[in-house]
Amino acid sequence: MFFSEYKLRELANIDKKITTEEIVKAINSIGFEVEEVFKFNFVENIKFGHVLKTYPNPESEKLTVCEIKFADKIRIIQTAAKNVKSNDYVIAFIPGSKLNGNEIQSKKMANITSEGMLISYPELGFKSELLTKYMNENILILDKVDLNKDPIDLFQLHDNIIEVSILSNRSDAQSYYSFAKELSAYFHSKYIPIPEKKKEYIASDISIKLDNENFLNGMKVQIDEFNIDIQDIFLLLKSNIKIDDNKYINFANLTLIYTGVSLRAFDCSKISNNISIKKEKDIWYLNDSKQNISILGVDVIKDFLPSNNSQNVFFEFSQINEKIVRENSKNSKLVTYSSINNSRVISNGMILLAFNFINNYFSKTSQLINEIDQTELNFKFDEEYINNYAGFDIREKTNYKKALKSLEILDFKISKNKINIPIIRHDVKNMQHIVEEIFRFYGLNNFSAEPISQLSLYASSLNSLEKQITYLSYTQVMTYTLISENKNWFNPFQFQDVKKLKTYVSEDHNSIRNSLALPIADVFEYNLKKNIKSLSLFDKGMINDQESLIIASTVKTYNEIKKDIELISNQKFQVIPLNNDDLHPNYNAGLYLSGKLVGWIGKIHPSKLSLDKDIIFGEILLNAIYSPKNKFIEFDSSPLKERDITFEIKQKEDLDIYLHKLESIEGIFSIEKISEFQKDNVNKLTYRILMSESAIQIFDNTNWQNIKELM
Template identity: 25%
Template sequence: MIITRKWLEEFIDISKISTEDICTTLNAIGLEVDSLEKIRIAPKVVVGKVLEKQKHPDADKLNICQVDIGSETVQIVCGAKNVDAGQYVPVATVGCKLSDDFKIKKAKLRGVESNGMICSSTELGLAKLNNGILELDDSIGKLEIGKELNEYPLINDDIIEIELTANRGDCLSINGVARELSAFYNLPIIKKEKILDNNELGIGQFLEVECQSNVSSSLIFKAIDFNDFKLPVLYKIRVGIIDKFEENDISDAISYSTHCHGVILNAYANKDADKLNDLSVIHVKKDKDGFDNVYGKDLLSTVCIEHKKLEDSSDCTYIVEASYINPEKLSKKVFETKRKTGEIYYRTSRGSEPNIKEGIDSFTTFISKFGAKIYNGAEAFVEDIQPKYLDINTDKINAIIGQEIPKAEIENILTSLGFEAKEGLNNVFSIQIPLHRHDIKNMHDVTEEIVRIVGIDNIKAKPLAIEEVNRFNQTAIDLIKKNKIRRKAIENGFYETLTYVFSNRENLQQYGFKVVKEELDILNPIVNELNTLRTTMLLNLVEACSNNFKQGVRKASFYEIGKIINENREESTKVAFIYSGAKEQESFTNAGKPENIDFFDFAKRVLNSIGKFDLIPMENIENKFIHPYQNAQIIIDGKVAGYICKLHPSVANEFDLPDTFISEIDFDTINDELIKVHSTSKFQISRKDLSIIAPKNMPFSKIKNAIKSINDNNIKQFNLIDIYSDDKLEDKESLTIRFILQNDEKTLEEDDITATMNKILDKLDSELNIKLR
């Protein structure tokens, strides 16, 4: 985006602000200045008037001109085709240094003396406007013959090029940049009076526009007579600066106004319109890809996508169009259809100025000053764009910025940027986003606007505050525990499986499992085979094992961690294990005939997977999966956590399974405590076996608890290693318990060992009436 200081001064009074300060400000508010060029015309270039032009006697392409430069009339030989008597022209007088290696001297051209040079725009350091000399007019200031051109501020300008990000389409105009500076410097935008030179005719007598109802664009059409229109040189120079100069006054006026106000303008010659008797007709309708097109006799343009070059026409009545379309919708459709676009798409896709009425009024006011006549009225098809609203909290904005900005200052900044702010309760503002700010979507975007105007350099730097927060919650704890169980289960030969949370209601009832109450059950099951929520994972795991054995495998072992639902549709997390068939793979060591897994081997694998637990016989068998003689409840920290058992033989036969063992445990009861390490004793271990007589119906857990209650530090470990019974013992049996004894501070003497063993016997005798065999 290119702006000039003098062009900017037509919108905002920056007379007391230096160009360097403006560049610093633009950088501070997020409009990065890419370059600054100061155009200064060389000294001794003066305003001259061509009094007389004659052909050179010895050169067809040269003219001998008599030029009034104020102090005198000089003879200058000029080769430009467009030089003519009566013109005001820039004259580089003798002694003028146009560049380091170009100094004007008296000379003879084909024998004719020449005292100076009539200059083109490029020779003065201005943009190229034509292939001839520069013709001056009063648009640069009142022309005074002999006055140096470096005294005319309007053409000795400062050119600033700004690098805009794609979201700042609102700044693709002089007006848009002036809005930003107005907000920063708290200066008002200069309001311009709209004065039109109207034609006697109304637009309805000349033009009719037929527009389909599904057109997405907002459009305004004006009819304009350009017969007497001439664009002054100042505006040609400015159009040349923005690389749009076409040597067509109408096209250049449109380029100037579009760059000035940001509203997309286009023009069509009357001769290209469809004719209905004496009435010109143009049609606006969508093409097959959904783009809005303007048609006359042929396709004239694709709105906001591609504008055709305007050709000179002998018919000087034109139709001028102002247009707007939502940039997000436009960009999306272009991307989807891979549509080829023209130069105008750069502006429209980033967001042109939506106030097209203001744009067309500014354009017609501008061209009216220079001879154009405007037909009364307009053909308008303007979509009512609903403004967007956003609630912002000043406390949250200050938290994002990291600095306290007073509420009044926030309101002033937003108002100066065109937002309409309405104060609410609890430091909340309801703001209306300006229609030209397509990029404002949320509170963070609004915060960025405030920071831009406050100035990033005015935000005080603060050290980064790092606060260590304990983010460990139950979800994280459960995940860690699940991962540990997974690793341990895999180490012990189980494979993880995931089964549906659904099951078959009839099968659950057949095997004695509880089912979800009918009023709480699934209304629309996926399939009839999965018509209820599972109340156990074991049925799914048994079916999985059965499917594997049907494929010819010799063993199957799975575990699953998942949810089950009770009869009241309450969720809980369970860990389930199943092992069916051989305990190991066929190998040389087992002669290719591995034994099937047994209860104790399965229980050991489960224990290694979830951690320590105790087993006690089941008092009530709750379902038909449980073997009546090989079952146990799993006890963790004195509470029933689940059960472990052999699958009932009849059920195993129904599923064509060999010896199969199952277990289901409440996940929440499994411990995941940190294991505390301690140093081991360096002294010798002693092993002692103790054989006792106990009732057959007494659970070993009672004996174990009695021994533990002694709290003797010398007892490191004890295990039941043998059970013996015969007729002589009647209803009792002999149990042999092996003790591992060790002291942390010394080697145990015989007396120490005897004392510990006596403590054990005394405790068993006094508490359980158990004696030594």
């Protein structure tokens, strides 16, 4: 997720003396991973202005002349944009301002000197692809503003954007409020929560029927006057969220980045009041007893969206079974902010956070439809258990007491040897999870190393297999053996049982992967985000109860990957397409030896793995490599011999049976098809075989007409 450093500082109340580097260190220290930190924009000395008068340049049909009052003087600035009018407030580069290090100067345009340049969203550093067409083509117009103020300070334009990788079990932390609270717990600062407004709630005539798998929530809002202000638009853009012309879609995305909960907005005049879940064909819908109004957890059907003028809006934000959301996204072929968000667990605390957030934006709201259970999980707080994990008595350590204070800031409550878990933390379920929470704030660097009584050192040469693969232009990476059971869906070897651990530190690492493909795909995704698009990688490690090797590439072809697998393994495989819905139907094959599946080649189905670039994978079980049928033979210096053979193949007859017999003969160096002729449903294929003298004898003594009976 992309976070604004300014917003995190504001919500976590972080002291100004704390540097960006210290914040990054804190984030990494408490179990998250900073992928990148970059400066938001490069503008200097820009100013607010008030447009006094506009008129067309008499010598140019494209230019509008604007007389603009600034804090120090009135300036003339010309623009080609058509949306600037008198009494507007704008931001401008004036002589001496800088954009990307280049100083802005006065410039004569159509015989009138322009003393600067008016600013649009792209000039402020916002990505064009995140902006609406209007924002891309027009000058940024503001509400009334004090001309003496600095736009850079007021709008926090000299911001740093921090890209953070967050594990899926911490869906609560994929939001400004929860992530800022994590930093507040680290720095022991005074966290600024969402204020709870005391007000009278309006009555809601909408009812939502619950089912066994999903807990549906929502609230009704009456609109007097509502707009997303410029600071909120800026925060959405800094967070890499696309702006929409519909203000309710923008508000839904604002709620998402602040609370981690996605909203779906409906115009109350377009729906009836009895809402429930309904399945039609392969898709689950939200239905109002007359019609389907949204694809559950994915998107609102366009006809029922509120317009910018809607007066009564229903917001639905629910706890939907993640498997249903993924199924809906796949079958509807829609990937939205909602579907991505609802593919993770949404806790009761996150729903209440979203409810309070909405209440602060609207004066007339209903109570939450379908009350949330606010009962906190609690269990025995066992300090001896913590000591056993630490390996020493941790209770007297200063850092331990600080870690408990951090947990208190995160709303964990410890009293009388019992701990209560905040309802926002669906991932904390037992004392082992509490140990993990304490240790991440205690600081792993604060555990002293114990000397090893005896240490045997040995040197080993580079693994010959790894060396061979490196020569084929692959780079080795290392991925985790353990994976979330929910993410362990890719099973090309058709293992019957998922190997789940009985004890584990995190839900994200509770089972042994069934393939190396998904972990290595994460490595590709990370590099593709960095615009590194040409990659060939390999990894080896445990899958299920066996050891596996995988090669993968964005630059090598399917056939090149197949040849590399054969070269690495020194095997000739029977290649048969696999009937596996998780693989691309046009790019997959199983690799068989003696009728047993030992590997696969291909692409993962695009609906299952969404990446900007195609990746070809080749994976093989290592026992297939390390038990080859090769044997030592004396070196034969005689020239290689050629033989041509023609096979007559009837329609639907399998040629592979002949080719496998050829490939099984030791001493064959190449098999090349040289001609093909078809007549009367019989296909005649001629192959030229290059082989050694010893292979010639076997070839010539083989009865190719009766090869089916022989095999």
